[in-house]
Amino acid sequence: MRRRRPLALVCVSAALLSGCGLVAREDAAEQRSVTVWLMKDSASKDFVDRFTEEFEGDHPGLDLQVRIQQWTGIGEKVRAALKADGTGGPDVIEVGNTQVPQYAEDGGLLDLTLESMRDWGLRDWLPGLAEPGQWMSRQYGVPWYAANRVVVYRKDLFERAGITAPPRTQQEWLDITERLDTGGTQGIYLAGQDWYTLAGFIWEEGGELARQRGAVWQGTLDSAAALRGMDYYRRLQALGDGPVDADEEHPPQAGVFAGGQVAQIVAVPGLARAIVEQNPELEGKLGFFPVPGKSAGAPGAVFTGGSDLVVAKNTDAREAAVAVVEALAGEKWNTELARAMNYVPNKKSLAAAVAGEEGVTAMAAGAARGRATPTTPRWGAVEADNPIKEYMTAVLKGGDAATEARRASERVTDLLDLDGE
Template structure:
């Protein structure tokens, strides 16, 4: 918020602080920014703060780092607050934005985003969750998504000279990799984020809104085709059908040395090499293949948006911070520093030098997020998609199980979150 600071009173508890009055008698005004832990390095934030305060000499930044645990309720409380230290800019997970929009306490940033923030090039997986109707509340900041991490040496041994670009070729190559005791792919049975991409590729949805009501749609023909492909791919490895990719952690499974491919964020490669240094230099990355070679497969896109609370008393200063953070200069520097995907498709070339991030960027151009409703959190709280996947992979009838899971999703989407 835009607050007057008396001389000799300093901003505390932040990564960057200002004190006193500017030369010439102008008051310094503080913009309080909440960012999430590990979203940006201290060095990046120090450079950004110095540059922003140099180019906005009447403003000072108070950047406060938040933990992800318990953040939803903390943000909701802040959005209702009128305390002097309430935030003016908040980083939120892209799929969390609909919850805050539903509370009715976010500033409408439509005009700013239409005017000069490059809205037409935003990644859809970040932009869509930040939007309700024709109004934009969340501004895309950075993204990350799954790619295929693979063993280059095992591909070479199987006679595969380049990564597959279509789903059919992916199945064929994975079958070739199933030799000599190796798994062509390790894919856990409840990896519902990966399944979502296959459903979207087929033209299906996890849920859809009609006449202001949301309903689960896993039982549509398109969604069932997505599940059918998942079942074919998953069967080419030994992934457990009754657990997700974290049980056991797939980085450890891959590090065991008998797996040719996993679907994961590229940053997991570092953990793999730490557990098995012998794999250093042997890992490669490619986008999840699509139905045709014309474009990569659709993937779930995670990441963060920036929002402004309605209760800020200086929206102009708050949007100045967002404009700087999400602009080409600092967004590409953040992407290079933290191995993220930049917020716009036009900035993808900035990460071409990092193979894993470049593979992410190719997929993010067609990325999606979970259904744009605040009630989706109730679905994930006791996720029926996971049980549906396990039962189908165990031999149950897909159509019957999809109808059952869709009913449960519909019931969860009718939940009153209060």
């Protein structure tokens, strides 16, 4: 365990959660460090610099050390840091929202349930960030920012086809995509193994990728609801020339969209920059709308990616670490991050902060119904092997959906078996 001289509060610990500052008990001039690991490109240098300056000003005697980490290999690096007993490790760590259960199961994270239940606005957090931040009904990850898929479309091709407004329902989406899929234009480019998009369709039908029954997780791709989601995916995917045996990165769909007559893709809004860089003629011609749902009253369910903030259990700067999380996830700095980086803020009530940007507005609307993968530390094993992709390809090549779904569900169940490690 790292040992530093103790911090004292100018008020009781509970009051800290309302914004009270920290001071050193002994020598106020002595600078004390709290270390934060943030991931590369999650926040701009300007944001980090401004946050650091204000946080240190609000907490005399504290020296905030922000260290930028690479995503590649971060899992093992975080695990090692959470198990370490020496000095110099991180106190606060940014982690992918679906990674929290893995670290919590290892016992390396501080339980933040009480803090998040007091006045951090737990009930308003985006479910796609808050739910995977839990483990065994305790909150270990605090939502920081979100990003999810929307439909990126060619406004000029919509106008040429006489389509004056984006679709509001799944059925309308199929109808207009069929109208667009003509004369050398693909109605939509949807790769056959884009399983994140499929997950949204399954959730929209009320299905799940897997369910927990007692202590056991079971794959549920063969449920009636999940099969309806796959059928919708099959019908939509057929209205373009996406490869049935590859995902959206093989080839990168930004290049496909930039290089041909493609009316729509499903992607994060930020991909539009890469599209325009590859084809400057598309500047000003790209639009965005949320993935439609079954009814016009709400967007469809989507997979929500993004980051949560966690506190290392082995920290000896607990109060300072919690104060960092509170500030970063609080309204002021969370909305500033969202505006600076075109993210979705961590609360539905903050969506107005990004209302001026069309792509982020569409993303925020979808994020309100965002979901995440099953909250089990074994889900990483499913993604590594990914029988869902194999299942999708088999169906799109004409295989019986019920048979292929049953086979894939059995494989998911095997991969989620904690005793099978």
